[in-house]
Amino acid sequence: MPSPFALPTPAPAPLPADALVCVVDDDDSIRRSLARLFRSAHLPVETLPSARAYLDRAPDPGPSCLVLDVRMPGLDGLKLQQALAGRGVQIVFLSGHGDVPMCAGAMKAGAVDFLTKPVDDEDLLTAVRCALARSVETRQSVAEHACARTRIQTLTPREFEVLKCVIAGMLNKQIAGRLNAAEKTIKIHRKRVMEKMGVVSVAELVRVSQAAGVAPA
Amino acid sequence: MNDTSLENHGGGGPEDQTRLHPMETAYLSAALDEHAMVSITDRRGRIIHINDKFCEISQYSHEELLGQDHRIINSGHHSKEFMRGLWRALAAGDVWEGEVKNRAKDGSHFWVATTIVPFPGEEATPRQLVAVRTDITERKRLEKELAEKLRLQQLLAELSARFVGLPPEQVDAAIEDTQRLIVKGFALDRSTLWQETDQQLVLTHYWQESGWPEVPGPIAAAQFFPWLSARLQRGEFFSFSSVSELPPEAGRDAESFRLFGMKSHICIPLFASGRVFGVLSFAAMRTERRWREDEIAELKLVAQIFATVLGRKRAEEHAEQLRAELAHSSRVATLGELVAALAHELNQPLAGILSNAQAARRFLAEGTVDPEELRATFDDIIRDDKRAGAVIHNLRAMLTKRPVVRETCSLNELVCEVLELLHAELLGEHVEVRTTLASDLPRVAAARVELQQVLVNFLLNAEQAMKETPHAQRRIDIETESRSGNVRISVRDHGCGIPPERLAEVFAPFYTTKAHGLGMGLCICRRIVENHGGRIETCNHAEGGAIFSILLPATE
Numbered sequence: 001m002p003s004p005f006a007l008p009t010p011a012p013a014p015l016p017a018d019a020l021v022c023v024v025d026d027d028d029s030i031r032r033s034l035a036r037l038f039r040s041a042h043l044p045v046e047t048l049p050s051a052r053a054y055l056d057r058a059p060d061p062g063p064s065c066l067v068l069d070v071r072m073p074g075l076d077g078l079k080l081q082q083a084l085a086g087r088g089v090q091i092v093f094l095s096g097h098g099d100v101p102m103c104a105g106a107m108k109a110g111a112v113d114f115l116t117k118p119v120d121d122e123d124l125l126t127a128v129r130c131a132l133a134r135s136v137e138t139r140q141s142v143a144e145h146a147c148a149r150t151r152i153q154t155l156t157p158r159e160f161e162v163l164k165c166v167i168a169g170m171l172n173k174q175i176a177g178r179l180n181a182a183e184k185t186i187k188i189h190r191k192r193v194m195e196k197m198g199v200v201s202v203a204e205l206v207r208v209s210q211a212a213g214v215a216p217a
Numbered sequence: 218m219n220d221t222s223l224e225n226h227g228g229g230g231p232e233d234q235t236r237l238h239p240m241e242t243a244y245l246s247a248a249l250d251e252h253a254m255v256s257i258t259d260r261r262g263r264i265i266h267i268n269d270k271f272c273e274i275s276q277y278s279h280e281e282l283l284g285q286d287h288r289i290i291n292s293g294h295h296s297k298e299f300m301r302g303l304w305r306a307l308a309a310g311d312v313w314e315g316e317v318k319n320r321a322k323d324g325s326h327f328w329v330a331t332t333i334v335p336f337p338g339e340e341a342t343p344r345q346l347v348a349v350r351t352d353i354t355e356r357k358r359l360e361k362e363l364a365e366k367l368r369l370q371q372l373l374a375e376l377s378a379r380f381v382g383l384p385p386e387q388v389d390a391a392i393e394d395t396q397r398l399i400v401k402g403f404a405l406d407r408s409t410l411w412q413e414t415d416q417q418l419v420l421t422h423y424w425q426e427s428g429w430p431e432v433p434g435p436i437a438a439a440q441f442f443p444w445l446s447a448r449l450q451r452g453e454f455f456s457f458s459s460v461s462e463l464p465p466e467a468g469r470d471a472e473s474f475r476l477f478g479m480k481s482h483i484c485i486p487l488f489a490s491g492r493v494f495g496v497l498s499f500a501a502m503r504t505e506r507r508w509r510e511d512e513i514a515e516l517k518l519v520a521q522i523f524a525t526v527l528g529r530k531r532a533e534e535h536a537e538q539l540r541a542e543l544a545h546s547s548r549v550a551t552l553g554e555l556v557a558a559l560a561h562e563l564n565q566p567l568a569g570i571l572s573n574a575q576a577a578r579r580f581l582a583e584g585t586v587d588p589e590e591l592r593a594t595f596d597d598i599i600r601d602d603k604r605a606g607a608v609i610h611n612l613r614a615m616l617t618k619r620p621v622v623r624e625t626c627s628l629n630e631l632v633c634e635v636l637e638l639l640h641a642e643l644l645g646e647h648v649e650v651r652t653t654l655a656s657d658l659p660r661v662a663a664a665r666v667e668l669q670q671v672l673v674n675f676l677l678n679a680e681q682a683m684k685e686t687p688h689a690q691r692r693i694d695i696e697t698e699s700r701s702g703n704v705r706i707s708v709r710d711h712g713c714g715i716p717p718e719r720l721a722e723v724f725a726p727f728y729t730t731k732a733h734g735l736g737m738g739l740c741i742c743r744r745i746v747e748n749h750g751g752r753i754e755t756c757n758h759a760e761g762g763a764i765f766s767i768l769l770p771a772t773e
Contacts, residue, residue, distance in 0.1 A: 026644075027565050029601050033572035036594060040579035071561070071644050096561040096568070096641070117568035121575035 015043075018062025019132050023047040024054050024080070025069040025094070030117070034067060034094075034124075041125050043132075051075035055083060063135035065112070065128050070095040070102065078102070081109050088138050090131035094119060141211065148212035151197050159196070161217070162189040167206045168216035178217075254329065254350040262286040262346075274329075274352055276322035287348075292326050294318040307335045307346060316353065328357040369402045373518055380526045388530050389422065392523065396424035399499070399519055403512065406502035407479070410523065411438050412487075412495040418446050421495075429478065429502060438496070441473035449486050449496045454517075456483035456508050480505045483513065485520035489528035497523055540744055541621060547741045548615050548670050551677065558642030562608050566601035573598045611638055614666050621664035625772050628661060628668075628697050628706050629654045635672040636695075646680050647688040653696045659771035661704050663749055671742045671753075675708040675765045678738070682712030682763060699771070703751075707766035714757040723755050 021043045023034045031047040038045035048054050052075055054066070066089050070077040081091055093106050093114040103114040112134060113127035155163060158179075165175040172190065176183040199205045209216075237245070249255060254271035258264050264282050272278060275290050282289065295317065306313040313333045318326055329350035336345045376395060383391055396408035407425035409432070411418040418438035425432075438446040444467035448455055457463060458481045463471045474482065479500040487495035497520040552559065577594045580586045611634060636643075636650060643650060676693060683691045694709040715723060724743040739753075746753040751769035758764050 027569075029569040029597060029604070030565060030572075032597055033569040033576065033601075036576040036590070036597075037572045037579075040576040040583075071641070073644055073647075073649065076647075096564045097557060117564050118571040119568065121572065121579070124572075 015129075015132055016062055016136065019044065019135070020060055020062060020064045021045045021067060021128055021132070022054065022060070022064060023067045024049075024051060024072075024077070025067075026050060026072040027069070030069070037121055037124070038128070041121075043125075043128065051077065051080035051083075054080065059087070063132055063139055064090070065131035065135060066091045067124075067128065068093055070098070070106075078106060081106060081111065085109065088135075088142070090135045090138075092124070092127045092131050094124070144208075145211050145213070148197070148208045151208075152212050152214065154196050155193060159189050159193050162186060163193050163197075163205070163209060164214065164217035166190060166193065166202060167209045167214065170217070249349070252351065254348075254352070256282075256287075256348045256350075258286065258346045258348075260344050265345075271350075274321065274327055275319070281322075290319040290321070292318045292320040294326070303333070307333060310335055310337055316357075317350075318357075327352060327354040329353060365402070369515065372398055372402055373515055376519065377522050377525075380522065383526075385530050385533050388526060392422050392526070393424050395519070395523075396422065399516070400424060400426065403499070403516070405499050407500045409498050409500075410495065411498070412527065413450075413493070418450065418496055426502075432477075441477075442470045444470045445484065446496075449484055450493055452486050452488065452493045454485055456513065457481065458507050459505050478502045481508070483508055483516060485517055487520055487524035487527065489524060489531065494531070495524070495527060540748065542618075544667060544670065544741050544745055545618055547738060548666070551670070551673055551738070552612065552615060554677075555639070555642055558639065558645060559608070559612065561641035561645075562638070563605055566605040566608075569601040570598050570605075573601070607637070611669075615669065617666075621667055623662050623664050625660045625662050626665050626668075627658060628704055628769075629658055631665065631668055631672060632695055632697065632706070635669050635676065638669075639673065639676055643676070643680060643693075646683075646691065648680050648683065648691045648693055650693045650695065653694070655698045658697050658699055659704055661749075661769045662772045663769065664745075667745045668749075671745055671767060672706070672708070674738045674742050678765070679708055679710035679712070679763075682710045684712075686712055700768070702771055703768050704771050705766055705768050707764050709758055709762055709764045711762045714761060715755065715763045717757070720755060720757070724753065 021038050023031055023038075023045060025031050025034070025047070026049055028049070031049070035045050035047050048057070051068075051072060055075075066084075068077045068080060068091055070093060075083075077093060077095070084091070091106075091111045093103075093111050094117060095102070095114070096117050098114055098116045106114050112131040115123060115127060152160070152163075161179060162175060165178060170178070172183050172186045175181075175190075176186045179186065194200065194205065197205055197208055199208055250268045250270060252270075253268075254274055255266070255268040256264055256271055257266040264285055264287070267279060267282050272282070275282070277289065299315075303313050303315070312335070313331075315331055316328060317331045318328050320326055330353045331348060331350045333346055333348045336347065379395070380388070380391060392410065396410065400406065400408050407429065408423060409420055410422035412421045413419075420432065420436050420438070423432055438449075444464075445455060460471050460474045460480065463474075479502055481501040482498060483500075484496055484498040486493045487497060497516075499516060573594050577591060580590065632652060632654060636652075679693045680691075690711055692711045695706070696709075697704065697706045699705075724739050743753045746767045746769070749769055751767055753765070753767050755763060755765045
């Protein structure tokens with residue numbers, strides 16, 4: 001029986017076929033056992049003996065999760081995390097011994113979880129699934145951003161000004177006043193913006209603009 | 218004198234200027250008969266005349282002897298060569314003189330100074346042999362006694378020299394051999410040596426003449442000789458010629474002496490630093506004997522020598538025990554510092570085992586189990602389990618307080634074991650280790666854990682020395698090599714080296730560069746290596762960093 005206090009586990013979203021778990025650990029026996037565990041959970045897995053080997057390898061085409069040891073010869077796990085900053089790699093740390101500052105540092109730098117060995121299969125698999133889900137999400141939003149940015153580039157400078165005012169919540173009359181134009185002209189620009197951005201509501205426009213990194217006026 | 222006696226019996230003696238009056242001849246003959254055994258044999262060796270003295274000493278009557286030859290009193294003591302020499306001289310017509318051991322009728326022996334004079338007849342063989350013998354049995358006995366006495370004196374004189382500079386492991390055998398010499402020298406039967414263990418006198422050494430039943434195992438004196446051992450432990454000397462001399466309260470003791478067949482006994486307490494720590498005893502078992510004052514003094518001298526030797530050995534053993542204890546505490550302290558790293562070393566295989574087991578359970582739960590995968594899983598679990606076991610075994614060996622035993626071991630293996638132990642520790646400090654191990658390295662006789670301890674110390678010091686070194690340059694080079702009957706192992710770090718003016722004091726006690734270090738590590742290392750008959754050294758590398766090395770004698 002699951003504990004009545006346990007949070008309801010969200011039904012796992014089906015993972016794309018190209019999802020991958022990558023284990024980086026210098027201990028051969030750990031790599032073998034983790035690979036076997038992920039296979040038993042039907043998660044495609046790849047293992048690498050060092051951080052350097054991970055950096056030398058081509059980035060994953062699909063969603064992925066990095067299961068990373070901390071203490072390794074050469075480049076250690078925390079350094080690899082720094083090297084990967086901004087690349088959106090989802091990391092689950094698996095350390096032989098974790099102290100609080102080390103764990104806090106890793107989490108602050110965006111790790112999905114920080115687990116210690118020996119790790120229970122459920123804990124590890126939950127963390128890895130969560131990381132993969134995040135990876136999927138991130139990839140989707142990244143795709144969305146790219147799309148929004150492309151659309152914004154089709155706007156004229158005047159239309160871009162209008163967009164910034166619209167997402168700032170200004171009324172046509174206010175925008176006309178601000179841009180020193182007729183309210184009617186603004187109305188036309190506004191319609192064009194909605195069309196070019198492929199949205200039907202202001203709310204949607206706000207979301208897409210934000211995704212593209214556009215600041216309100 | 219011979220000439221005159223011959224005159225009396227023979228008549229055909231050499232021409233002599235001095236002619237005696239027949240009366241004088243008779244007197245001389247009477248005097249000779251009083252003094253010596255006289256016998257005359259014919260050409261065939263048969264006794265044709267003997268005097269009363271001969272009968273008295275040989276215990277045979279005239280009748281028993283006349284017609285016999287001298288073989289009747291042959292003791293068999295003398296060699297054939299001796300007898301041939303005698304006959305050769307007589308056959309050549311020479312007078313023979315010598316000391317002969319003969320046998321009386323009752324089987325007892327007597328010594329005589331003998332002169333035999335041949336009187337040539339017409340033929341080549343002597344017609345008659347006249348033998349005059351003087352009883353020298355008492356002189357012979359005294360001579361023999363004196364020789365024995367001298368031999369004993371020499372034995373005692375050589376005794377202390379024998380133990381000087383004797384390695385401790387040879388002391389036990391030398392003690393028992395000395396007991397043998399003393400028992401033989403004093404014509405005793407058994408010598409026992411008892412030493413105090415847990416306030417009890419326990420038998421540690423003994424020697425006895427063959428034919429007596431073996432003394433059973435390590436027995437405690439108090440069990441068989443309660444009265445006597447109490448007196449001895451108070452430092453009192455005790456001896457008796459007969460068990461009946463023991464006082465009534467020593468009933469149990471008397472019973473034991475009779476049981477063990479000891480008739481006369483002497484017990485000498487052994488002292489070290491004013492305390493009794495043992496007892497040396499001697500026993501006569503065939504017959505009762507009196508203990509002469511000079512014998513007692515000599516045996517006391519032997520006891521004194523034993524006390525010195527054993528006292529020294531006990532002191533050395535005690536020092537060795539202290540050294541081992543110090544080495545042990547230092548190992549425990551070192552391992553204490555390594556707890557985190559050692560936990561990691563155990564954690565890895567445990568983590569592997571857990572993941573493998575849980576993976577196997579998942580495969581089984583799904584019913585999609587691949588036997589090959591399952592077999593590989595179990596293989597991995599077993600391997601990890603053994604790996605964890607090895608860590609524990611290694612730890613237990615280093616923590617154990619059992620006396621360390623020497624075995625022949627390979628320094629290369631030792632290096633690998635230590636590196637396994639320190640793997641996590643060195644990894645955590647970003648230290649890279651490079652090894653150059655000689656493939657044909659001879660083995661050494663060593664206490665494994667102690668040498669491991671030395672290597673652990675070297676490696677931790679090397680790690681410590683590189684605290685300020687950038688991560689990428691933190692490296693330790695370990696090298697083993699064979700050097701003309703010795704084996705060398707060196708550990709080099711890439712730190713800043715040791716200041717030249719401090720190189721000499723590195724192995725001295727309380728030398729430390731650590732804020733909380735005791736400075737005993739390298740000092741203990743040096744004691745360990747020197748105790749193995751080896752040498753420990755340090756120097757700086759020309760390209761930076763310090764080198765610590767040990768040189769040990771190879772067993773092969």
